Amino acid sequence: MFKLAYLALDKVNQGIIILDKDLKIFFWNAWLEQYTGKSQDETIGQKLPQLFPDLSRKPCLDAFQGALFHQQSRFLSGALHHCFIAPAGDIRKDVRQNLLVEPLYCDDEEYILLQISDLTGHYSRVKQLKHMIKEIDNEYEQVRAAEKINRFKAFHDALTGLPNRYLFYDRLDNAISMAQRNKEMLAVAFLDLDGFKEVNDSYGHEAGDLLLQAVAERLRELLRESDTLARLGGDEFLLIFPQIKGEADAATIAEKILAALAYPFMFWGLEIYLTASIGISLYPKDAKDSRNLINKADLAMYQVKNSEKNDYHFYNSSI
Amino acid sequence: MLNPLQKDVLTELVNVYVGYAANLLSEMVGLRILLSVPRVELIPEAEMEQGGLPLPEIFSPGHIVSSYISFGQDFRGKAFLVFPVQQAKLLVNACTGEQLLLEEGDAVPPRFLDTDFDVLKEISNLILNAVIGEFGNLLETRVVFTVPEVELIDVTESDQRLFLKDGVYILILHTTFTVAEIQVQGVIMIALNLNSVSCLLQKIDALLEGQDV
Structure with missing residues (x-):
């Protein structure tokens, strides 16, 4: 034994x-x-x-x-x-x-x-495993970063970095809900640049792109943090002004925008002058949903376009 | 269960015991490790089971790392060293010189590899041996030990009480580890039978009487 x-x-x-x-x-x-x-x-x-x-x-x-x-x-x-x-x-x-x-x-x-x-073999496998976990963690971080970028790209305009149409609709829906809850007013502005096509035709698309970026920058500087500025496409921009007290507030902002655009844009040794036509609709007076508010601001903008331009109009039922 | 004087004596004794363990640990990992037991409780398990007394905060539902040894002969019971999982990983990392920052987000328990469990096994072996061994010396009795088993446990509310089921009395030593300027909180729990508790209390009372003389 x-x-x-x-x-x-x-x-x-x-x-x-x-x-x-x-x-x-x-x-x-x-x-x-x-x-x-x-x-x-x-x-x-x-x-x-x-x-x-x-x-x-x-x-x-x-x-x-x-x-x-x-x-x-x-x-x-x-x-x-x-x-x-x-x-x-x-x-x-x-x-x-x-x-x-x-x-x-x-x-x-x-x-x-x-x-x-x-346990040498075991330890070396553990070391490899730790290395692998670290690599997977790194890759996961990269994927997360890429996802963040893609999410940003999906909701922002590539040229100006401004919110695009989808994000604008989302923000407007939220702003309407908030205004409804707090019984507040908000304004939607539809802005179309006057004379942008001429710049594109005269100096090329590259100059047009630079101009759009400069316009976006200038408008952004005018706005409050709670306001939203989005690029709809081409030379069209949309704005939301939440928590306004009345038409006068929206008018003040529109005037500020027109005044800011009155200064020339300088690049490539060129001095380019631009103006804008702005149409404004008000919640809840003109419409209570995002689609109608945008449509009505658009109609008001066309009224400016068809008249003297470089001005703003509020929507009214006679348009 | 313990009167204030008994509690003071027991606190002093276990602090000396974990002090020995801390010295051994410090030599072993080449870092200054401090161990202290600021609070000691002796709770009849029946009271814990009936929900009469709260379990140590460390037993909040979730993952914990537990290692235990059983010991026997005249002083009988089981000893546990219990850490919340994040704290256990922090202790392992401090001892092995790995990165001390853990991943963010408490919801995800840190990853434990076999080698981490080996480190915890050795640490708990050293601490529990020191504490139980010194109790054996105090009671002048021979203690036989097993090597700890380390487990990562998902503790639910009901598990917590089952976990402690083996002893009659639970001696709870709230323990703080200070390693490389970080603090790790753990609990040493010793489940003792009635006879062992009586021996221990008798010895503590004898020490107190000796002091009075």
């Missing part, structure tokens, strides 16, 4: 060492013979910490003492201690071993049982 247990320990797929109370090797299994290149004949009776200096480090000696004198079992991880018993002729760089130290008693004698597992 004893021989059978002995043979079994030799077959175990990890290092098994039994030490006596003087830390001399009492048992050294076959796995360790192969792993270290040291035979039982070379090791039995030798002091383990002298044979393998890594085992003379304080945590190991503490663990041996704890097992011998306090019957404590101790686990020492490869993550913190790396290696306890150097493998023979091993070219692997970062050998990791777990060590389990347990007290043993036999015939009133105290022994220590050491179990050593080589």
Whole structure:
């Protein structure tokens, strides 16, 4: 029976060492013979910490003492201690071993049982896994950033960076709900540049694009944070002025816009003059939904276009 | 359960015990680690089960990392070291010198790999051995230990009570780890049978009487 247990320990797929109370090797299994290149004949009776200096480090000696004198079992991880018993002729760089130290008693004698597992392969897989997780995290971040950009692109005009038609409708619906809840007024302005086609025809599309960007910038500077400026396409812009007290507020903003556009736009050594036609509709007076408010502002704008231009008109039922 | 004087003595004793463990841990990881137990409670498990007493805050429903050892002979019971999952990861990272910043968002528990569990196993082994071993010395009794098992547990309200079911009395040591200027909160819970609790209280009372003399 004893021989059978002995043979079994030799077959175990990890290092098994039994030490006596003087830390001399009492048992050294076959796995360790192969792993270290040291035979039982070379090791039995030798002091383990002298044979393998890594085992003379304080945590190991503490663990041996704890097992011998306090019957404590101790686990020492490869993550913190790396290696306890150097493998023979091993070219692997970062050998990791777990060590389990347990007290043993036999015939009133105290022994220590050491179990050593080589986890180098496992650690290297964990390292790869961590690397992979990091890469996936990075890729996920990139996807998230790309998504954010795409979401922005889906709702903004590429040339001016202003909200596009879809975002404008969304903002207008929200502004209407808010105005309805708070019993407030809001204005929608439809702005069409006068003479933009001539600029495009005379100086080319590139100049037209620069002009649209400059107009967007100039209009943006005039607005409150709660206002919305959107580009509908071509030279058409839409604006929302929420929380206004009456027609007069909307008129003031429209006048400011016309005044701001009266200054020439300078680029390529050119001095370009532009004006705008603005149509304004009011919630809840003219319409209570976004589509009708925009339509009515559009109609009012065409009234300006068909007359003297460079002006603003409020929608009225006679249009 | 403990009168104020007994509580003071027990608090002082366990602070000395975890102090030993902190020294061992500091040597092991090459960092200055401080351990303190500012608060100690001894609660009859029946009262906890009936919902008469609140569980430590650390047991709020969610993921926790728990490791436990059982110990026996004259001083019998089970000892647990319990951390909220984020805190456990922070402790592992501090000990292995990895990045201390965890991912944002409390809803996502940090990723634990086997090697992280090995580190926690070793830390809890050291701390629980030190605490239980010193209790054994105090009671002048031989204590036999097992090596801790570490688990990541999703604790629901009902699980919390089952988790503690084994002992008659629960000694709760609210523990603070200070590693590399970060603080990690955990709880050492020792589930003790009636006999062990009696021995412990007798010993504490004897210490108190000794002081009076």
